[in-house]
Amino acid sequence: KAGVTQTPRYLIKTRGQQVTLSCSPISGHRSVSWYQQTPGQGLQFLFEYFSETQRNKGNFPGRFSGRQFSNSRSEMNVSTLELGDSALYLCASSLAGRGVTEAFFGQGTRLTVV
């Protein structure tokens, strides 16, 4: 079966702009969680959506937001981009949720803010 698909794979944005990233989970999975990965901070949890509701969120500013649609696809939005937002953004889907519980990750979207 198809894995987790993230689009786009690469993105370059200018400081102050906003960006929307997309994640299509594995069919049947109702949980989608998002992570930021940087060389300095490593992996950090952003938020999790389950059945269109945000179920949990990490310690990120309100500029980071997300949503989930009825087909379980999820989007993540970052407004007023800062240079420090440059990172690999990963999404993961799972049946039961709770973040890393037997989750399947996409290949990520590499965001560069200039």
Place this chain on the structure above:
Amino acid sequence: DAKTTQPPSMDCAEGRAANLPCNHSTISGNEYVYWYRQIHSQGPQYIIHGLKNNETNEMASLIITEDRKSSTLILPHATLRDTAVYYCIVRTPFNDYKLSFGAGTTVTVRA
């Protein structure tokens, strides 16, 4: 929240067992230990998880010490394809869980 520490790197000979340690000395009794690995330019891949008991699956074994302050991931017969960064993660229970990610151990399997 549990603080998770891992050695930055280790080498392993192909065909030998690779033992990857993780220290989570502040772990609470109801926090789970997860292991993932990330091969270059791919997303992390789930390996195994446990709470108190040792666990084994087709990929690896997870040994958790009796006091739960540390754990070891064992890859029984390492292959070149096991070269990756291995992450130890501690998760609190319930829907408002907290995640504590280790910085990862870069494992290089040599022929």
